[in-house]
Amino acid sequence: MDFTLKIWRQENASAKGRFETYKVTGISSDCSFLEMLDILNQQLIDKFEIPVCFDHDCREGICGACSLYINGRPHGPDSAVTACQLHMRKFKDGDTIIVEPWRARPFPVIKDLVVDRSSFDRIIEAGGYVSINTGGVPDANTIPIPRANAETAMDAAACIGCGACVAACKNASAMLFVAAKVSQFAMLPQGRVEAKERVMRMVAKMDELGFGNCTNTGACEAECPKQISLSHIARLNREYLSARVL
Amino acid sequence: MSNILTSSIGKKLMMSLAGLFLVIFLIVHLAINLSLIIADTHEPFNKAAHFMGTNIVIKVMEIILFGGFLLHMFYGVFLQIQNWMARPKRYRKENYSQTSFFSKFMIHTAAIITVFLVIHLLDFYLKAKLFGEVPMAIYDGREYHDLGTLVINKFKIGSVVIFYIVCFMILAFHLLHGFQSAFQSLGLEHKKYTPVIRALGVIYTVFVTAGFMLIPVYIYFWM
Amino acid sequence: MTKLNARIPEGPLAEKWTSYKAGQKLVNPANKRKLDIIVVGTGLAGASAAASLGELGFNVKAFCYQDSPRRAHSIAAQGGINAAKNYPNDGDSVYRLYYDTIKGGDYRAREANVYRLAEVSGSIIDQCVAQGVPFAREYGGLLDNRSFGGAQVSRTFYARGQTGQQLLLGAYSAMMRQVNAGTVKLFPRTEMLDIVLVEGKARGIITRNLVTGKIERHFGHAVVIATGGYGRAFYLSTNAMGSNGSAVWQVYKRGALFANPSFVQIHPTCIPVHGDYQSKLTLMSESLRNDGRIWVPKKKEDVEALSEGRIVPKDIAEDDRDYYLERRYPAFGNLVPRDVASRAAKERCDAGFGVGSGLAVYLDFQESIQRLGKHVIEERYGNLFQMYEKIVDENPYETPMMIYPAIHYCMGGVWVDYELMTTIPGLFSLGECNFSDHGANRLGASALMQGLADGYFILPYTIQNYLASEILTPRMPTTLPEFGEAESHIRERLDKLMQIKGSQSVDQIHRKFGLLLWELVGMARNKEGLNKAVKEFAMLREEFWKDVRIPGGAEEMNPELEKAARVADFIETGELMARDALQREESCGGHFREEYQTPEGEASRNDDDFMFVAAWEYTGTGKEPVLHKEALHYESIKVQTRNYKI
CATH class of the missing domain: 1.20.58.100 (Fumarate reductase/succinate dehydrogenase flavoprotein-like, C-terminal domain)
Incomplete structure (x- = not known):
């Protein structure tokens, strides 16, 4: 398969970026999107040019490092996958593919397609945990947890922190990311103890970092590689309002 | 720590409460309007309009209603500006995820509805309140503004009818997202009941906006 | 042989850890504040250690090459974590977990370390549940267990097919809590390039900031490396693209001994190689072997027909299938340990019975789907099946998966003593990057157990025994010549x-x-x-x-x-x-x-x-290293030939 790639190139955080056009040919349809970029980078290295920088690590859809906005969609045209799990068979031979970095004020571009997502760490730092120290905890089976609640908590906990929700949202809102963590703990008795403080601190941090506001458009849910549901945002709203009002 | 009125979720709370309040107001407004075409005379409509214009409780409600509108608009604009600021550099190719379609145009539909509101208020509300350019009618020995006649005269003009119909279609787009969105913002989400709320939202939107649209059409063609 | 003193406490095996803790030196709270600890790597071992040390009051600096500590490759572990809880009442115990681990490791692991690992395994589960890790539960609300290769009991706790992710996020959260408290300082996108020794003790590291390229110096009273394995050396492996053995290699070059480097684990259930552009191999959790049956055709004609596309796997009659693991190892069947399963697959493929490209065998779920129903299989392995389909473009509910062994884990690593300290004083090594617990082969679901055991429950004790004698050492300026030399x-x-x-x-x-x-x-x-x-x-x-x-x-x-x-x-x-x-x-x-x-x-x-x-000692690049031997003694277990047949 042959493709024309239009890729965002930017030397560093302060440089003014631009789109560059590249051609890759003879790509196998079983090739993953990132392997296709590897092939492009090999071509660039052969020509003594600077390869395209992009974040990637596990290449099996779990670390959340990849952050490519492909043809208008975070992680590209396939659903429920990250860019590393996207295969070229999802494109048509001869396609032009536009690759951009995540765009959001709290995700500044570092280089080319690499963005700084440390704001997500700041949000977790503000309260995305159960405040217990190592040791001195009760036996794991002391508190039975209804299976359905544990499953809902797991649905939320599946978040890989890639930031596709922010990238997809027209408002660059981080609500789905925050909701996933708040919701996970809200469903478990261990997390309920400090549920109020947690939700207030995490929402305050999210606002402070300059993410947009949620307008319930649902783009986050549609693009989330782990298919985290909007119902978690409703739960976040509920948790927040009950913490504030009640 | 931010407070309930300034945090992102707090602002959404305000948006949704004000929005739901306006949703209720639309039903009341529609009920009165329908009386104009259902009844044989303008009497019920004019009396209702009079009651709405003079009753002290309604006067208070009127202020709350204006407050509701202002709050909804203020927060809407405020949120939108913040949302634009959250993405200073836009994408070359915008996201086209399959989601609630109308949700992407809430600020645009809102702007049109605001323009409509201004014109609407100038046409009827302010005419009756300030300018006194309204003919009078007498029922049971008391004088009432004959707003009914004013309305009917207005809707005999084809361009006005079209303008109203277009604006209500825009309102429908706004409501199609807004109705269920308000419940989501309030955290009222449930596996069983959310589909019901969504369906109610669609029924409400169709019923209310069709009702409002029916009036000018009916007047233009049949009255 | 003075170099290799494992410093195993005296006394009976079951009492060694207790007596160690009773006799070890501790650092009082006021002094903890004065001590800096560098932790390199933020996977299960590194993050849990950084969190626990921070909670104790030490000043911790945590380094990772990823943009966030949450992306460390522990996140990719799928199947589960072992613990001797015996919740299913099926006869498990600390001794049995220890026994299975030693036996699984083919009697090449250090007995005292393994026993301690089994001893603290239960606490890990308690800790993780308290942190809000959403482990799988039964309808009664209690924790569910499943079985894994190399064991006859069900002792594996799991969170769908994402156990590593959930445990890592738990440790990451605990660490972020300490970042918020100010006891842990985080250095993401920073790679350790060398270790600094002052008067023979580990006193700092040299790093490169991966964003700016800046070379930086960091001081610590002790240095902990928890940087994982070197499996990426093989280029194609199940490790992450950035996983590397450089920290291990640099400390080796500075004098730490490297133990059993040839002990690498080849995981039997990976998606086979399909092209020379391929950058990595994807693992399918070992848990699949609970319900999947592994086979190749019995007849060469069938192999040929398959490769020419004349027939599909379903067309091969039951009698013409060779369920070679069940045939060779009746007692454990498809649940033999990884090394055995991998070699058996290679043996069949080398004999010409491989399917696909010739380097693959079938992992078939038809029987389980018929027995349990598709929904049960979907519930258990849904995300794995989806992952397989995304990569291979075949539906494993309908046609068997193709799998082949791939490099997965390194049992070998930096030599450490009972306290997890390397031969360089003040340098500790945790998790996959040390050698201590898995011998020549690691059992499934034991890597997560070891990483968290080291970080939560072992290092926070043993490092104090070292630091107690460092309380009078002031923080050193990084302008010392040793830092300059390393830089x-x-x-x-x-x-x-x-x-x-x-x-x-x-x-x-x-x-x-x-x-x-x-x-x-x-x-x-x-x-x-x-x-x-x-x-x-x-x-x-x-x-x-x-x-x-x-x-x-x-x-x-x-x-x-x-x-x-x-x-x-x-x-x-x-x-x-x-x-x-x-x-x-x-x-x-x-x-x-x-x-x-x-x-x-x-x-x-x-x-x-x-x-x-x-344990190998570095003598110079290209020069023959010196071999040191730590003899292994087994007091509480009879050394025997591993037998998974009966």
Whole structure:
């Protein structure tokens, strides 16, 4: 398969970026999107040019490092996958593919397609945990947890922190990311103890970092590689309002 | 720590409460309007309009209603500006995820509805309140503004009818997202009941906006 | 042999850890504040250690090369974590977990460490549940368990197919809580390039900021490396693209001993290689072997017909299928340990019965789907099946999966004593990057257990025994000549790399090296091949330093430079792996020497001559390293030939 790639190139955080056009040919349809970029980078290295920088690590859809906005969609045209799990068979031979970095004020571009997502760490730092120290905890089976609640908590906990929700949202809102963590703990008795403080601190941090506001458009849910549901945002709203009002 | 009125979720709370309040107001407004075409005379409509214009409780409600509108608009604009600021550099190719379609145009539909509101208020509300350019009618020995006649005269003009119909279609787009969105913002989400709320939202939107649209059409063609 | 004192406490096995804790030195709270600890790596071991040390009141600096500590490769572990809780009442105990681990490791692990691991395993589950890790539960609300290879009890706790992710996020959250509290300072996108020794003790590290390229110096009263394994040396592996063995290699070059480098684990259930552009292999959790049956055709005609596309797997009659694991190992069947399963797959493929490209076997769920229903299989493995389908474009509910072994984990690593301290005083090593607990083969679901045991429950104790005598050591300025020497050493190395401007990219050389390593030091090894490997790798090292091409500069974000530095270390590591495999004239666990096998093709261990840990001491690049031996003694277990047949 042959493709024309239009890729965002930017030397560093302060440089003014631009789109560059590249051609890759003879790509196998079983090739993953990132392997296709590897092939492009090999071509660039052969020509003594600077390869395209992009974040990637596990290449099996779990670390959340990849952050490519492909043809208008975070992680590209396939659903429920990250860019590393996207295969070229999802494109048509001869396609032009536009690759951009995540765009959001709290995700500044570092280089080319690499963005700084440390704001997500700041949000977790503000309260995305159960405040217990190592040791001195009760036996794991002391508190039975209804299976359905544990499953809902797991649905939320599946978040890989890639930031596709922010990238997809027209408002660059981080609500789905925050909701996933708040919701996970809200469903478990261990997390309920400090549920109020947690939700207030995490929402305050999210606002402070300059993410947009949620307008319930649902783009986050549609693009989330782990298919985290909007119902978690409703739960976040509920948790927040009950913490504030009640 | 931010407070309930300034945090992102707090602002959404305000948006949704004000929005739901306006949703209720639309039903009341529609009920009165329908009386104009259902009844044989303008009497019920004019009396209702009079009651709405003079009753002290309604006067208070009127202020709350204006407050509701202002709050909804203020927060809407405020949120939108913040949302634009959250993405200073836009994408070359915008996201086209399959989601609630109308949700992407809430600020645009809102702007049109605001323009409509201004014109609407100038046409009827302010005419009756300030300018006194309204003919009078007498029922049971008391004088009432004959707003009914004013309305009917207005809707005999084809361009006005079209303008109203277009604006209500825009309102429908706004409501199609807004109705269920308000419940989501309030955290009222449930596996069983959310589909019901969504369906109610669609029924409400169709019923209310069709009702409002029916009036000018009916007047233009049949009255 | 003074170098290798494992410092195992006296007394009966079951009481060693208790008596160690009773007798160890501690640091009082006021002094903890005065002590700095560097933790490199933020996977399960690193993050749990950083969190626990921070909670105790030490000043911790945590480093990771990823953009966030949450992305460490522990996140990719799928199947589960073992613990001797005996919740299912099926006869498990601390002793049995210890026994299975020692036996699974083919009697090449240190007994006292393994027993301690089994002892603290239960606390890990308690800790994780308290942190809000959403483990799978039964309808009664209590924790669910499943069985894993190499065990006859169900002791594996899991969170769908994402157990590693959930445990890592738990440890990451605990660490972020300490970041918020100010006790842990985080350095993401920062790679450790060298360790700094002052008067023979580990006192700091030299790092490169991966965003700016800046070389930085950091001081610590102690240094902890928890940087994982070196499996990426093989180029194709289940490890993450950035996973590397450089921290291990640098401390080895500074005097820490490297133990059992040839012990690498080959995981039997990975998606087979499908093209030369491929960058990594994807693992399918071992838990699949609970319900999947592994087979290849019995008849060569069928193999041919399959490869020509004339028939599909379903067309092959039950009698014409060779369920070779069930045939060879009736007692454990499809749940034999990983090394056994991997070798059996290779044996069938080498004999010409492989399917797909010839290097694959079937993992079939038809029987389970019929027995349990599709929904049960979907509930258990839904995300794995989806992952398989995304990659291979075949539906495993309808046609069997194709799998083949791939490099997955390194049992070998930095030599540590009972306190997890390396031969460099003040330098500790945790998790996969040390060698201690898995011997020659690791059992499934034990890596997560070891990483968290080391970080939560072992290092926070043992490091105090060392630091108690450091309370009078003030923080050292990083202007000391030792820091300067280490920094200039790194600068020279990077400059040299940048100046080569050769003709091959890092990946091209790495791929070439990886293939050689797989061929010569992979699933089956022999003397001739290993001798060849030592020579070839030395040549490849020369080639690399003459011909690698790194575009861009060193003072900016430059992934090619990062990779180059890692590959340079991998090639040298490969040399040591080959030497270690050559020296070990026996077959045990993941190390299979073709010369040492039984007539049935099973591994033939030589306990008389090789029941020791091979710890290597660096003497210079290209020079023969010195072998030190730590003899292994088993007091509480009868050493026997591993038998999964009856």
